[in-house]
Structures are given as structure tokens and as C-alpha cells.
Amino acid sequence: MSSKFDSYQKRRLRSSYFSVVVSIALVLFMVGVLGLILLKSTRVANTVKEKVAMTLFLKDEVTNEKIFKFKETLKKESYAKKVLYISKENAAKQYSKEIGEDFLKFLGENPLKNGIDIYLKADFVTPEKMHELETRFLKNAFVADVSYDKPLINLLTKNIKRISFWILVVSGFFALIAIVLINSSIRLSIYSKRFNIKTMQMVGATKSFIRKPFIWQGIKLGIIGAFVALVGLSIVVFYIDKYVPSLEILKDYSALAFLGLGVLLSSFIVTWVSTFFATQRFLNLQTDQLYY
Known part of the structure; x- marks a missing residue:
């Protein structure tokens, strides 16, 4: 038992x-x-954040040698994930493909500028930090203008937080x-x-x-x-x-x-x-x- x-x-x-x-x-x-x-x-x-690019449009008087040095300096910055240089000739070809016709024939000259695309690290893709970088770049002697999709950054940051x-x-x-x-x-x-x-x-x-x-x-x-x-x-x-x-x-x-x-x-x-x-x-x- x-x-x-x-x-x-x-x-x-x-x-x-x-x-x-x-x-x-x-x-x-x-x-x-x-x-x-x-x-x-x-x-x-x-x-997704690191696919967002900030484009720096360079002044026409900036030489290729200076552009190369400037690009190499940007690569070493803590915020940079990837840095690409796009000449105004390549930009014109790309734009012509997008619109389906050669706009240079009508204008007679290339109105575009040499540019540098900076793909930022994820931590820097916020409205505040990108605004700080924009202000900083606009003070640079080589930069004529800075462009990035502000509404997209705001929407992206808001949705990711949510x-x-x-x-x-x-x-x-x-x-x-x-x-x-x-x-x-x-x-x-x-x-x-x-x-x-x-x-x-x-x-x-x-x-x-x-x-x-x-x-x-x-x-x-x-x-x-x-x-x-x-x-x-x-x-x-x-x-x-x-x-x-x-x-x-x-x-x-x-x-x-x-x-x-x-x-x-x-x-x-x-x-x-x-x-x-x-x-x-x-x-x-x-x-x-x-x-x-």
C-alpha cells in the first residue's frame, strides 16, 4: 500500500x-x-532613418580639390553614415531621365549645382539635430544651400516614437x-x-x-x-x-x-x-x- x-x-x-x-x-x-x-x-x-539624406549644394567657385577635401572631412564626422558627391553634370543627367527629356537643350546652360549627399546615422535623424546641422552647414564658406525633407523627418520621428x-x-x-x-x-x-x-x-x-x-x-x-x-x-x-x-x-x-x-x-x-x-x-x- x-x-x-x-x-x-x-x-x-x-x-x-x-x-x-x-x-x-x-x-x-x-x-x-x-x-x-x-x-x-x-x-x-x-x-529607415539612415536612408534619409541631407544635401549640401556647393558654390560654383569651389574647386574640385576643395570639394574632395571637404567630402573627406565630412566622412570623419560622428553624424555621417555615408557621404556621396554628385556633380552638377551627373545631377543634370539624372534629372533628365526623371522628366524624360533633356532640359539643357531648352536652357542652354546647367542651372544645377554640385552637391554632397550626407546620409546621417540614425541618432542624428531628428528635427532638432538636423536643424542644428543645417544651421552649421549654412555658415560654411563652401555651401550655398542645404536641402532635406523636413515634413518627412517630422512625420518619421513622430510615428517611430508612437x-x-x-x-x-x-x-x-x-x-x-x-x-x-x-x-x-x-x-x-x-x-x-x-x-x-x-x-x-x-x-x-x-x-x-x-x-x-x-x-x-x-x-x-x-x-x-x-x-x-x-x-x-x-x-x-x-x-x-x-x-x-x-x-x-x-x-x-x-x-x-x-x-x-x-x-x-x-x-x-x-x-x-x-x-x-x-x-x-x-x-x-x-x-x-x-x-x-
């Missing part, structure tokens, strides 16, 4: 551990997917749900051992001594759940890279490393805290309260 009961208890314990691991894995998987969206949305936003805010709100909401679900799963697994906890306490075991094996067990279950979640995330990342290769998700090693460490660290912290407070709750209960 005793062996059957022990066997039943072991099966029940294994079932409890399995449910905890599955719960942790599912929750961490969802949190990982949201983290991936958050990381890649930032990457996509930065990629999207980032809602992604953070949704991520925070799901992170809270994750903590609650993992905490509930761990509390249920410890609930089945509440009488053992109270028995150990009654024979003189300290609270820290009683908590220690439960905390280590919770952390181990959390790590197992995290690895299961990472396997699921690896499959998702593989298929995203396969069907949306432009994101270059498999080449973004820093983002993937950050995501993996984030999932592992989250599982460690949440399971440690949840197990600590779950065991503490039963340690503080009176014996007659264990039946409720």
Missing part, C-alpha cells in the same frame, strides 16, 4: 514539475518573441502576465509540499534551510523552461530569416545574444523571487491554515 502511495506521489510530483516547466517555457517564449519584435523594430526604424511607445506598453503588459503565470505555477508546485514545509519547521529547521532546496529546484525548472523557450525562439528566428531575409536577423549576433541572455536571466530572477515568496508564505502560515 505504501509503495503504491509513494509511486502515486512521485508521478504527481513529476506531473507538477512538467507543468511548471511547460508554463515557464510558453511564457518565456512569448516574452522572447516580443523582445525580438522590440529589438528588430528598432533596427528597422534605424535602417510605435515604440505602444510596443513597450504591450511588452510590459505581457512581461507582467509572464511574472504572474510563472509565480502561480511555482506556488502550485510548492502548495503540494506545504505539510512537509511545516513539518520541517516544527522540528526546528530554519526558514533559510527550508527555502534553499525549493529555490534551487525552482531555478533549475526555470532554466530548463528557458532552454525550451530558446529552442522555440530559434525555430522562429530561422523561419523569419528564411522568409524575410532583408531583416538579416541571423547576422545580428548582438541582438540574438542579448535576447538569449535576457530570457535566461528573466527565468532565473522570476523563478528565484517567486519560489522565495511562495515558500515564505507557507512558512508564515499557522498549522490550521494549511487546510484552506
Whole structure:
């Protein structure tokens, strides 16, 4: 009879551990997917920003030698991602292709100016910083005028801020749900051992001594759940890279490393805290309260 009961208890314990691991894995998987969206949305936003160019129209008297030196100086600036020089001859050819006719035949001369396109780094593509750069360039002796799409920059900055805010709100909401679900799963697994906890306490075991094996067990279950979640995330990342290769998700090693460490660290912290407070709750209960 005793062996059957022990066997039943072991099966029940294994079932409890399995449910905890599955719960942790599912929750961490969802949190990982949201983290991936958050990381890649930032990457996509930065990629869009870095396609915006600020054009410097140069004065006619500026020689080719000075233009070359000026271009090389711009390349070394902290705000410059890429710098391209476009001569007025090439600009005229490009414009003629766009309108479908050679406008130089009508005008007799080329009214366009030599220009330098500066593709800025993402951090500098904001209305304030671009205005500062515009003011700075207009004071330069080589620059006749500065041009960039101000309405586009304002709209781009506004939309990116709005999207980032809602992604953070949704991520925070799901992170809270994750903590609650993992905490509930761990509390249920410890609930089945509440009488053992109270028995150990009654024979003189300290609270820290009683908590220690439960905390280590919770952390181990959390790590197992995290690895299961990472396997699921690896499959998702593989298929995203396969069907949306432009994101270059498999080449973004820093983002993937950050995501993996984030999932592992989250599982460690949440399971440690949840197990600590779950065991503490039963340690503080009176014996007659264990039946409720």
C-alpha cells in the first residue's frame, strides 16, 4: 500500500514539475518573441532613418580639390553614415531621365549645382539635430544651400516614437502576465509540499534551510523552461530569416545574444523571487491554515 502511495506521489510530483516547466517555457517564449519584435523594430526604424539624406549644394567657385577635401572631412564626422558627391553634370543627367527629356537643350546652360549627399546615422535623424546641422552647414564658406525633407523627418520621428511607445506598453503588459503565470505555477508546485514545509519547521529547521532546496529546484525548472523557450525562439528566428531575409536577423549576433541572455536571466530572477515568496508564505502560515 505504501509503495503504491509513494509511486502515486512521485508521478504527481513529476506531473507538477512538467507543468511548471511547460508554463515557464510558453511564457518565456512569448516574452522572447516580443523582445525580438522590440529589438528588430528598432533596427528597422534605424535602417529607415539612415536612408534619409541631407544635401549640401556647393558654390560654383569651389574647386574640385576643395570639394574632395571637404567630402573627406565630412566622412570623419560622428553624424555621417555615408557621404556621396554628385556633380552638377551627373545631377543634370539624372534629372533628365526623371522628366524624360533633356532640359539643357531648352536652357542652354546647367542651372544645377554640385552637391554632397550626407546620409546621417540614425541618432542624428531628428528635427532638432538636423536643424542644428543645417544651421552649421549654412555658415560654411563652401555651401550655398542645404536641402532635406523636413515634413518627412517630422512625420518619421513622430510615428517611430508612437510605435515604440505602444510596443513597450504591450511588452510590459505581457512581461507582467509572464511574472504572474510563472509565480502561480511555482506556488502550485510548492502548495503540494506545504505539510512537509511545516513539518520541517516544527522540528526546528530554519526558514533559510527550508527555502534553499525549493529555490534551487525552482531555478533549475526555470532554466530548463528557458532552454525550451530558446529552442522555440530559434525555430522562429530561422523561419523569419528564411522568409524575410532583408531583416538579416541571423547576422545580428548582438541582438540574438542579448535576447538569449535576457530570457535566461528573466527565468532565473522570476523563478528565484517567486519560489522565495511562495515558500515564505507557507512558512508564515499557522498549522490550521494549511487546510484552506
